[in-house]
Amino acid sequence: MKAEEFSNALQNVDDRFIAGAARPQSAGKTIRFPWKRWAAAAACLCLLGASAFAARGFLLPAETEPIVQTAPAADSPNGMRRYMNWNGMRYEFLENGAVYQIPAELLGDAVGTLTHDIAADPEANAGKDLSSTYALGGTVYELKEYDAQFRVAVGYDGGYCICQSVAFTDGTPLDPAEYFALAGFPGNIQSVSVFDHGGSSLLAQLPKEETEQFVAALAQSVPARLSDEQYQKIGQAQREGRSFRVTFDLDDGTGYGFYVIPSLDIAMFGDGRYTTPADFSDAFGGFFAGLQQDAPPIY
Template sequence: MNYNGFRYVFLENGATYDLDPSVLSQPLGTLNYNIQQDPKTYGSTDFAASFAVGGTVYQIDGYDPAFRLAVEWEGQYYIAQCVDTLDNTALELSTYFETAELKDRTEEVQICDHAGQSILSTLTGDDAEALISLLTQSISAELTNDQYQEIARAQRSGESYQLMFRLKDSTSYTMYVIPALSIVSAGDNRYLVPEEYAQDLKNVFSELPQTPLPMG
């Protein structure tokens, strides 16, 4: 879904949520069919999507629309989450976390294997807050082909971790970290952890080894 210069995806591939209508604003607009991703095709306040076309878009009370929006379609409610800008402007992770109020909304952070099938550790309280603060130091990165190949190798060798932020509203936010490469993946963007914070990041995952994926 496109809106106001941002691109959104529906949580859990379009899962429905039991939202109370009282937490929704007045309707913001209606989803139109998205033929192409060119932001010049639509006005800054137009909604364009390839799912739930005809659905009504709402702001969720307490949420910045630059992080999440709700869509009502055929009597069901869906949540759309911002993952990138439409004009390829860098989406700074620190600003995004602040917009999402992630530090205040998070009850715990589950560190999982890359596929999210095994929980390796759970962080709460100060530990969770410290990890969030560490991640916000990440800066936008333009990666080379060689670096993308390194990412693929790290994922196969068990060096990539999925972070599942369990939020107080019973939803979650997911991102990925490769401590060995100081790389963070959030939404459709890649970030690098500056050298002065790289070891701190590695320390969080140092005792959480994973089994490499079987070779095909």
């Protein structure tokens, strides 16, 4: 994806999602994984041991072919971000609907068909299960290497799209610790790449031996309750080249991308904005401070 396209995609995220991520949550309402809360806590204790995830099957067998992008996404005629809803989760289409070749051994069970057109009637359909802005009529499949609350695939027009969860359909933000455990991090991360904000220039790669500490620190992030002034500071940091695109390069050949603004102690996972812990700033603030990028052009 071109840098300007990537930047535009970020800026075009529906304001309702940002508002939902910034909205203070009532006591006790953090994430709707009640039975997984304890499992996630245990998983966090194991973040420093990739073998725990390997035992769960997150590491691909040596003979398994990787997932390969075979075609870029076509332009969206209505300018709407491509996303879908399933099982209480909102998923965005990776690369805005790029086509992937998924090996048969990685494709799981079919769980439904995208039926409800969000673009045609946002008010009626935006919160429905199996609703979508794209790939209507496509079949939703589980992916064997991932929990379905992290990623699913959509069979559409002779190929597959990959959809990655970004929030709950009611606007509740994701919990990074539980989310990373569902994704299999850090056990399935081959490397951590840091790009400029637009995602076009590789600035550095994190030393391999620091990957587990990096993931464990980010997993402690909490949803940020941002004021208008803080949102303005985020925009200023992006304009000044202090926002970085980080990609976890995964075993299956795909990547998981997000943003960090270390100078503001901010990370952006999916549709949420999060405050990073002191552990992250202490351990990696110097690493990011040493990276230089050109400020994006002002249009």
